[in-house]
Amino acid sequence: MNSKLTDIAIIGIGVTKFGELFHQSYDDLVRDAAMQAVSDAKISMDDIGAAWLSTAFPEIGVFKGRSGMDLCEPLSLYNIPVTRVSNYCASGADAMRNAINALRAGECDVAMALGVEKLRDRQPQDSIVKMMVEYGHPFLQKGFTAAGTFAVYANRMMKEYGVTREDISNVSVKNHLHGSLNEKAFYQKACSLEEVMKSQMVADPLTVLDSCPTTDGAACVIMVRAEDVDKTKHNPVFVKGLGLSISTGWDLPFFDPNHDFLSFEATRNAAKKAYAQAGITNPIDEIDLIEVHDCFSIVELLTYEDLGLCKVGEAKDLIRGKETQLGGKIPVNVSGGLLSCGHPVGATGIRMVVEVANHLRGSAGERQVKNAKRGLTHNIGGPGAIASVIILEK
Amino acid sequence: MSQIKSYGIALPHFRVEDCTLHPKGKKGVMKAVCFSDEDLITLAFAASEKISKENIDGIFFASSSSVFENRYHASFLADLLNLPQGILALDFINSSRGGTDALLLANDLIDSGKYKNILVIASDVDFPGIGNELSTPYGHAACSLLISNEKGIAEISFAKSFSSSFAEEFSYKGASIQYDPRFSRDAGFKTNLTSSLKKLVSDPKSFDAIILNSVYARMGGGIFAKAGFEEKQFARDLISSKIGNTGATHALLLLINEIESEKKHILLVDYANGTNILEIKNNSVGKEKNLQEQLGNFDLVNSYQDYLLLRKAGNFHSAKYDTKEMFSSEMMQEREKETLLYRKGLKCTTCGTIYYLKTGRCKKCKGDKFSTVQLANAGSVYAFTKEHYFPSSFPPITMAIIDLDGGVRMTVQQTDTMYPEKNTLEIGSKVKLVLRKMIENDEKPNYFWKATTK
Numbered sequence: 001m002n003s004k005l006t007d008i009a010i011i012g013i014g015v016t017k018f019g020e021l022f023h024q025s026y027d028d029l030v031r032d033a034a035m036q037a038v039s040d041a042k043i044s045m046d047d048i049g050a051a052w053l054s055t056a057f058p059e060i061g062v063f064k065g066r067s068g069m070d071l072c073e074p075l076s077l078y079n080i081p082v083t084r085v086s087n088y089c090a091s092g093a094d095a096m097r098n099a100i101n102a103l104r105a106g107e108c109d110v111a112m113a114l115g116v117e118k119l120r121d122r123q124p125q126d127s128i129v130k131m132m133v134e135y136g137h138p139f140l141q142k143g144f145t146a147a148g149t150f151a152v153y154a155n156r157m158m159k160e161y162g163v164t165r166e167d168i169s170n171v172s173v174k175n176h177l178h179g180s181l182n183e184k185a186f187y188q189k190a191c192s193l194e195e196v197m198k199s200q201m202v203a204d205p206l207t208v209l210d211s212c213p214t215t216d217g218a219a220c221v222i223m224v225r226a227e228d229v230d231k232t233k234h235n236p237v238f239v240k241g242l243g244l245s246i247s248t249g250w251d252l253p254f255f256d257p258n259h260d261f262l263s264f265e266a267t268r269n270a271a272k273k274a275y276a277q278a279g280i281t282n283p284i285d286e287i288d289l290i291e292v293h294d295c296f297s298i299v300e301l302l303t304y305e306d307l308g309l310c311k312v313g314e315a316k317d318l319i320r321g322k323e324t325q326l327g328g329k330i331p332v333n334v335s336g337g338l339l340s341c342g343h344p345v346g347a348t349g350i351r352m353v354v355e356v357a358n359h360l361r362g363s364a365g366e367r368q369v370k371n372a373k374r375g376l377t378h379n380i381g382g383p384g385a386i387a388s389v390i391i392l393e394k
Numbered sequence: 395m396s397q398i399k400s401y402g403i404a405l406p407h408f409r410v411e412d413c414t415l416h417p418k419g420k421k422g423v424m425k426a427v428c429f430s431d432e433d434l435i436t437l438a439f440a441a442s443e444k445i446s447k448e449n450i451d452g453i454f455f456a457s458s459s460s461v462f463e464n465r466y467h468a469s470f471l472a473d474l475l476n477l478p479q480g481i482l483a484l485d486f487i488n489s490s491r492g493g494t495d496a497l498l499l500a501n502d503l504i505d506s507g508k509y510k511n512i513l514v515i516a517s518d519v520d521f522p523g524i525g526n527e528l529s530t531p532y533g534h535a536a537c538s539l540l541i542s543n544e545k546g547i548a549e550i551s552f553a554k555s556f557s558s559s560f561a562e563e564f565s566y567k568g569a570s571i572q573y574d575p576r577f578s579r580d581a582g583f584k585t586n587l588t589s590s591l592k593k594l595v596s597d598p599k600s601f602d603a604i605i606l607n608s609v610y611a612r613m614g615g616g617i618f619a620k621a622g623f624e625e626k627q628f629a630r631d632l633i634s635s636k637i638g639n640t641g642a643t644h645a646l647l648l649l650i651n652e653i654e655s656e657k658k659h660i661l662l663v664d665y666a667n668g669t670n671i672l673e674i675k676n677n678s679v680g681k682e683k684n685l686q687e688q689l690g691n692f693d694l695v696n697s698y699q700d701y702l703l704l705r706k707a708g709n710f711h712s713a714k715y716d717t718k719e720m721f722s723s724e725m726m727q728e729r730e731k732e733t734l735l736y737r738k739g740l741k742c743t744t745c746g747t748i749y750y751l752k753t754g755r756c757k758k759c760k761g762d763k764f765s766t767v768q769l770a771n772a773g774s775v776y777a778f779t780k781e782h783y784f785p786s787s788f789p790p791i792t793m794a795i796i797d798l799d800g801g802v803r804m805t806v807q808q809t810d811t812m813y814p815e816k817n818t819l820e821i822g823s824k825v826k827l828v829l830r831k832m833i834e835n836d837e838k839p840n841y842f843w844k845a846t847t848k
Contacts, residue, residue: 129783138722139734139832139842140751143784143793143807151779152795159821204780204790248757254795254805255750258758261777261795 005277006104009229009236010392012041012222013354018342019120019186021216026064026118027074033218033347034075034114041222042233045075048222049108051082054095054115056345056381059135060127062118065346071114081107088381089293090244091115092349093388096221097244103225115351116218117344127214140251141383147211147296149254149383151203154298156261158205161313163301165205169196170319171297172209175333178326179340181367186215186342196297210297215342219350221357237357240374241280241391243273248385264380266387267306274376275308278391284309284330287391288372289359291352293379294337303378304332307389326367334359334367352377353390360394396504398674399511399546401650402538404440405637405688406432407810407848408704410695415527425533425638427695428519429810430704430787431830433839434459435466437536438517439474439829443771445513445540447475452482452512454500456492458641459520471515474829474841476736482509491666492516492642493537494607498670500541501553507543514539518641521705531609533638537646547681548653548660552673556590558582583610583665584617590669591621595661598622601673603629603657607645608665629657636689647685649674654683691848693812700812703787720833722840734842737771737827739802740764748802772826773798775845778808778819788812792819794845798827809844823847 014036016029024032038045055065064070068082085095092115099111119127132145141149157163173193179185196209229236247265248256271283280286290307294300304315309330318324324332335341335355338348356375358364377390406428412419428437434457453475455468468483484499486492493516500512515538522530541550560581587608604627606614611631618628629652633644640647645664652660653676660674695701732738733752741748744761750769755762773796780790792808809830811817819825825845832842 125783133785134720136721138720138726138840141805142720142832142842143781143791144805145781145783147783148779148781148793152777152793155777155779155821201780201782201790203782251751252757255803256757257747257749257797257801257803259803 007226008100008103008223008239009226009234010221010223010239010353010357011229011234011236012037012043013220013357014040015184015219015351015354016217017184018215018217018344018351021120024216026062026070026116029116029118029216029218030071030074030114033116033220034112037112037220037222043110043222045077047110048077048080048112049110050080050099050102051077051112051114052095052098053082053084054086054091054113054346054350055084055117056086056088056091057117057119057127057131060119060122060131062121064118065116087386089295089345090349090379090381090386090388091346092219092351093377093379093390094244094349096350096353096390097242097388099223100239100242103223109224109228111223112220113223113350114218114220115344115347115349117346118216119214119344120216124214137251141254145203147206148203150296150298151206153261153302153384154205157298157301160262161316163316165197166193167316167319168205168297168301169193169207169210171294171300172196172339174319174325175294175337175339176209178334178367179336182336182340185336185340186213187336187340206296206298212295212338212343215344217342217344217347217351219347219354221350221353235361237360238393239390240393241274241276241278241389243270243277244386244388245269245273246386248383250382250385253383253385262302263312264302264306264384264387266385267303267378267380267389270387270389271307274389274391278393280391283307283376287330287374287376289334289356289369289375290330290332291335291355291375291377292332292337293348294333294339295343295380297339299380300332300337303380307376307378326369331369334364334369349377349379349388352379353392356392360392396501396550397542397544397546398548398550399540399542399544400445401540401547401684402441402444403647403650403685403688404437404536405692406437406534407692408695408812409637409692410701412528414695414698414701419528423635426535426640426692427701427704428534429812430706431809431832431844432519432534433831434517434519434536435471435474435839436828436830436841437519437534438471438515438538441517441536441538442475442513442515445538447477450477450481450511450513451509452500452503453477454484454486454496454512454514456486456496456514456516456642458488458490458492458518474735477513482512486642489666490641490644491664491668491670493644493646494662494664494670494672495555497539497541497550497646497672498553498555501550504541504543511540511542514541516643516646518643520641524702531634531639533634533640535637535640535643535647537643537650539646547676547678549675549677550672551675552671554594554671556586556594556669556671558586558668560585579610579613582667583608584613586669587614587617587663587665588620590671591617594671595621599624601627601659601661603627603652603655603660605629605645605648605652605660605662606665607631607648607663610665633689650685652676653678654685693816695812704812706787722833727840737769737843739767739769741767748800750802750804769802770799772824775819775821775823775825776803777821780814790814792817794819794825796825796845804843806842807844808846810846810848819847
């Protein structure tokens with residue numbers, strides 16, 4: 001199956017600053033990311049043949065992003081097909097997947113995938129917490145916030161694998177250290193283990209600094225088929241593998257007696273598919289950097305195992321040995337991750353792709369991973385239900 | 395003669411001491427108070443849960459509270475208890491005599507031969523106005539009696555009501571009741587009680603326990619003496635000082651107390667605008683002491699502020715989030731009640747996995763044949779977390795992922811935890827499921843399962 005897939009090249013990338021962007025509207029963010037990507041690709045906006053817009057939560061944001069038309073208006077990009085993609089935290093990656101498939105199918109020659117989320121025009125509690133408290137089934141899972149649905153994994157990891165609170169919080173310490181080198185991150189400040197562990201408790205054992213902030217932000221990629229790359233003007237990065245998998249629904253994980261809360265089946269399936277496409281058999285040796293969906297620090301630990309970077313139960317050793325820190329064996333979240341950058345839900349997946357593309361191009365500045373040739377991005381959405389894995393190569 | 399076949403008691407887990415309610419209040423004198431997610435429906439449900447539901451053809455619901463403010467009525471309760479549709483469902487409301495009224499009618503209907511099993515439930519949850527807690531006797535409790543034509547723990551050998559020619563005169567003034575005790579007590583209580591005893595009780599010396607339930611109970615001694623009773627026969631009300639006066643439930647609790655004390659021949663006299671007189675022959679020896687157990691198992695409320703939070707008159711919201719509304723739909727609950735309420739699970743006939751949530755295809759083995767199974771109401775904690783940001787009177791809310799006995803997974807809130815430092819829940823803890831209100835600050839309560847270690 002691998003041989004049949006047309007190689008896809010990312011020729012333009014753009015990302016806004018992430019954070020409380022009070023001076024920028026939803027439309028401003030769309031323009032900011034899209035213009036950067038279009039100018040990076042050295043094309044005109046009207047060269048774009050089709051576009052995908054990823055906004056996960058219009059209802060808890062500014063009611064924008066319910067349809068593809070919210071991409072068209074700010075860019076005056078009319079008379080082409082534009083689709084809104086919504087797949088929780090994997091929305092951005094799924095927008096890319098759809099764009100890639102359209103290129104492969106020949107629907108268009110130049111495709112745009114843009115993720116944008118505007119959550120901070122409201123109070124922080126009014127966004128994701130509101131969704132968990134006021135929306136959804138009146139009984140099932142009522143009482144959970146997003147943090148709690150992942151905290152129970154920490155609960156089991158600590159019980160089964162001897163993971164400690166320190167191991168979990170050290171993920172946050174590492175990512176905040178990386179974030180201090182990222183000028184587009186929301187938090188650009190390193191923090192100590194003590195600060196993480198003593199910050200406000202959100203859902204035991206996860207504290208505020210173990211949790212990513214929801215922010216505003218947008219990211220955009222422009223893609224073409226590899227054969228259409230113009231080497232005289234483009235600096236391409238190639239999509240070599242892409243897997244997206246849904247393993248469960250919204251409520252089932254909490255009502256399924258076979259679920260062990262020690263792994264995300266969706267990540268494993270998505271990775272398996274992406275690795276097969278890219279010909280990867282030993283990820284820790286064959287990948288140079290990884291952007292993992294660290295919405296909560298525990299998720300990064302779990303994902304080490306799900307991506308096959310280590311054996312089951314050994315994720316703690318990677319963090320204890322600083323193997324995933326910049327300069328370590330396999331740097332994870334050198335951008336600072338969601339924990340530092342913030343999490344504009346629809347934009348995050350594409351922001352990661354932009355980050356890895358910058359490293360592969362050698363344009364990541366202070367936090368550049370040396371000799372990066374191959375990178376991976378990972379998202380997990382809903383209650384660990386939807387995962388995407390994308391493999392990028394120079 | 396009809397029988398009390400079985401009974402159930404539900405007392406809230408928390409008690410507030412009089413000295414916590416007011417500096418002049420006594421230490422050691424307590425009232426049973428509902429947790430913030432309890433009401434007269436959850437107590438009535440808890441009291442009735444263990445009673446066999448086979449062949450029940452009537453349900454009577456008694457409360458001194460006004461029952462029509464919400465969905466507080468016998469039919470709703472019948473549905474919660476999964477009793478068959480179309481049975482006799484009657485409400486006995488707005489009277490502290492409601493409990494024995496219901497018992498009386500149930501007795502007559504069973505005796506008539508038209509009905510076989512009637513569930514009589516009395517449940518009372520009333521809070522006096524803020525500041526009136528000490529001067530108003532109150533306490534929260536429910537009692538459920540299955541009245542049957544089959545042999546049970548006690549026989550109702552006589553039951554009659556004696557109406558009063560002088561109804562108590564009272565009026566509401568704000569939240570408190572105003573009345574002139576002279577008329578009610580002398581022209582009402584004393585006259586009516588004297589006549590009813592004379593008319594209805596023939597062999598006073600044969601009783602080994604006499605229960606008098608009335609606000610004027612202390613003035614009853616002389617009347618009983620004149621009617622030929624002796625002081626040693628009197629069963630003193632030892633419950634009021636432990637849980638307060640529980641309104642329509644109280645007379646039934648006093649009766650159960652004597653049944654559990656294994657008194658053989660009991661006279662129950664319940665006065666409020668007329669007298670109900672019941673004669674009970676107790677056959678139960680060495681049975682479980684449901685009431686005694688619950689009287690001894692409680693936690694105290696630490697402060698008046700906590701008491702206000704508990705009755706939600708205080709500052710009710712999480713420190714982090716103040717919710718305005720939550721999505722809820724009666725139709726959805728009606729449609730999904732087999733799962734949500736009755737806990738009917740689906741067992742995959744191929745691999746045996748049991749699902750709480752409705753499914754058409756097994757996630758594990760892809761089998762598509764299922765049988766319906768009744769899920770257990772107890773189990774052990776598989777994983778949990780304490781949610782500090784979810785709104786609650788007593789944050790954090792603990793979310794518990796539970797493996798129910800028999801092998802099925804459910805995720806619910808933990809309840810009856812007012813003080814986090816006293817919460818001992820951990821992986822492996824044994825818990826049981828109780829039906830509680832989900833939306834604490836909604837005027838339209840809805841009910842779902844929560845876990846408790848109590």
